[in-house]
Amino acid sequence: MSYKIIGDSCLDLTEEMKKDSHFQMIPLTLQVDDVQVIDDETFDQKRFLELVKNSPNCPKTACPSPETFKKAYACEEEDVYVITLTSKLSGTYNSALVGKEMYEEEYGPKNITVIDSWSASAGELRLALFIEELCKAGTPFEEVVKKVEDFKTNQMKTFFVLETLDTLRKNGRLTGLQAFFATTLNIKPVMGAEEGTIIKLDQARGINKGLSRMCSIAVKSVPDPENRIAVVAHCNNADRAKLVKEELLKLAPFKQVVITETAGVATVYAGDGGIVMAL
Secondary structure, three states: OOEEEEEEOOOOOOHHHHOOOOEEEEOOEEEEOOEEEEOOOOOOHHHHHHHHHOOOOOOEEEOOOHHHHHHHHOOOOOEEEEEEOOOOOOOHHHHHHHHHHHHHHHHOOOEEEEEEOOOOOHHHHHHHHHHHHHHHOOOOHHHHHHHHHHHHHHOOOEEEEOOOOHHHHHOOOOOHHHHHHHHHOOEEEEEEEEOOEEEEEEEEEOHHHHHHHHHHHHHHOOOOHHHOEEEEEEOOOHHHHHHHHHHHHHHOOOOEEEEEEOOHHHHHHHOOOOEEEEO
16 A cells, blocks of 8 residues: 655654655644744744843744645545644644545545644654654554554654743743843753653753763663664754764664754754754
8 A cells, every 4th residue: 555654843754754655744833933944844943042042932833724734634545644743732633624524525535544643753754764664564453543652642652851931931931030040040940741641851060961860861761772763853962863873872772873853843842953853
């Protein structure tokens, strides 16, 4: 069966995957003050980071319309897998579901599944790689759907460490006082995701210690690293991502460690220098 994997623009594909016709991205719209940015192949990360840095306001995101998803479903591929940013942070999941309803009302039933990733960035890419592997093996659509749901719910883990807490402070996730002390003391929280909700797992002083602690926690969370693909997404810091990869491989014999760069949506949430990891 032919297949297509459709992601919102928080699915941070590698450069190689962007050239693969099995993948399609549906862009969100980003806004910093009165400047609107489409999160597609024209996204300029460095310019966007500068806009965010110079603004006192938190950048905003707007999800794609259901009509945009509906048009994407009208492809020649028989099986369509849609991966969205966690519904706890965005309305993209609901938009994709409404797009499916609109498509089926007009064209009839089709093998379309919409997956709330409970994650973002590296987590969405990890799910895409899992789906790709199953599809290449010839796994039937319904079985892929079941396996992906099980993997997302019971196996996949997402972690992240941020260089700066500014975005969290601006969007109200930290009080000004908490942000001040964390910045002054150079405390880096190690965060995770639990059913799509951000949770704090630990903390360390300094970014390198924070990333090392994140890797240690991550490795202990999976029983079979030799069968696992780890995904490391970075925001404007490839060297830091390589250090995380080296640390992971030092701690456990992962099957593969994939490095990718954040596009617009994940850049909003991760901030300059942020690292997001999923395995």
